Amino acid sequence: MIFSHISDTHLGFVQYHSEERENDVYTAFDQAIDTSIKDHVDFVLLAGDIFHVPNPSGKAILVLANALRRLKKNNIDSYFILGEHDISRIRSTPVPFVYHNLGFSKYIGDGNPIFHKDVLIAGFDKRRKAESESFEPELARIDAEAKKHQGHKILVLHQGITEVNKFAGELNSSDLPKNFTYYAMGHLHEHELRQFSHLGGPLAYPGSIELTSSEGIKETEKGFYQVDISTKEASPTWIKLDIRTQLSIKTSIDSISNDVNMLMEKIRTLTRKPVVELKITGKMTEPGIIQSQVARLTEITLRCFWKHISQEQASGSVFIDKPLKIEEEMQRIAKEILGSTEMANFAINELLPLLSKGNADESSQAVIENFEKFKKGARNVTIS
Structure with missing residues (x-):
């Protein structure tokens, strides 16, 4: 038996106000679904952040509906939980529930286990770090149920694990x-893909199916897992998706012409126009040089950006050389300004994503909830 494990599809995400980038997300998702059908998987798991916003566009809703319909047509069941992008802080029914009610897919985010043949599957929707304490008894309950089952047992969560990413972690692996x-x-x-000695099987993050704005421009691979559970051990294989290339190139004023020549040669080998970023060092004595080189790239790229950076930034900046560390740097700065790790976590992990999506009402609700939590904590403090 084989199943597909897909996550962070972010259907409806539009980068650079570009219809092409919106369609890139749909294309990657359709690839994952069509590959699952071609490989005759038994079922598909969608591990949260199905949509990019809680109120997705009609196009995003239809793309998901058509994909789930293709799965049903091929007798492949699907199961889903909700991520933070799927859940509105303003009370409303999450859009993915429509697919559950129509029988296109099955919602499993309430912690109640279901069975696919002899496989126990249990899932929980996204829980914020502040809710971790209330999460413990529910995880303990489902663990007791899993212990009694002799076949495979799959837990579906949309959570950060501290040992994988300490800044995006809400739980430790030992909490699972x-x-x-x-x-x-x-x-x-x-x-x-991690294997912890205290857990009964591998812990896997497929990653997002396409680059999103929080990840910056970089050359990377995206995909999903297919997991073979025909034996006692679960054996995941990562399946690479064919996505649009994104390139971030370091160059200098003196070498930009040669570097652009080499870049153009690489671009000619690609099937789709890439997104390109040039990070340029050196004295800006003749800005026209940069403009003329960028103009050469304009026709053969989907988007071409450039930025002038100092030599120090080029050699040591967290933001330039280590894009995966951006969250750490933001967290450090927020903690320095706010004087509190807890407040920094709230600002970066909860409030900033809402504000970046323009969700004013949900942002206000988040601030109110956080303030109420602060007041509750203050009341419980014992003054000695």
Whole structure:
């Protein structure tokens, strides 16, 4: 038996106000679904952040509906949980529930286990770090149920695990139930596969299916997992998707012409116009040089950006040389300004994503909830 584990599809995400980039996300998702059908998987797990916003566009809704319909037509069941992008803080029914009610897919984010043949599958929707304490008894309950089951047991979560990413982690691996044979994770956008000795099987993040704005411009691979559970051990294989190339190139004023020549040669080998970023060092004595080189790239790229950076930035900046560390740097700065790790976590992990999507009402609700939590904590403090 084989199943597909797909996460962070972010259907409806539009980068650079570009219809092509919106369609890139749909193309990657359709690839994952069509590959699953071609490979005759038994079922598909969608591990949260199905849509990019809680109120997705009609096009995004139709893309998902058509994909789920193709799965049903091929007798492939699908199961889903909700990520933070799927859940509105303003009370409303999440859009993915429509597919559950129509019988296109099955919602499993309430912690109640279901069975696919002899496979136990249990899932929980996204829980914020502040809710971790209330999460413990529910995880303990599902662990006890999994322990009694003799077949494979799959846990589906949309959470950050601290050992994988300490800044995006809401739980430690030791907080997870011990008796599952596969941990189908969502939330982190880089694919990761870990094996912890205290867990009953591999813990896997497929990563997002396409680059999103939080990841910057970089050359990377995206995909999903297919997991073979025909034996006692769960065996995941990562399947690479064919996505649009994004390139971030370091150059200098003196070498930009030669570097652009080499870049153009590489671009000619690609099937789709890439997104390109030039990071340029050196004295800006003749700005026209840069403009003329960027103009050469304009016709053969989907988007071409450039930025002038100092030599120090080029050799040591967290933002330039280590794009995966951006979250760490933001967290450090927020903590320095706010004077509190907890407030920094709230600002970066909860409030900033809402503000960046223009969700004013949900942002206000988040601030109110956080303030109420602060007041509750202050009341419980014992003054000695």
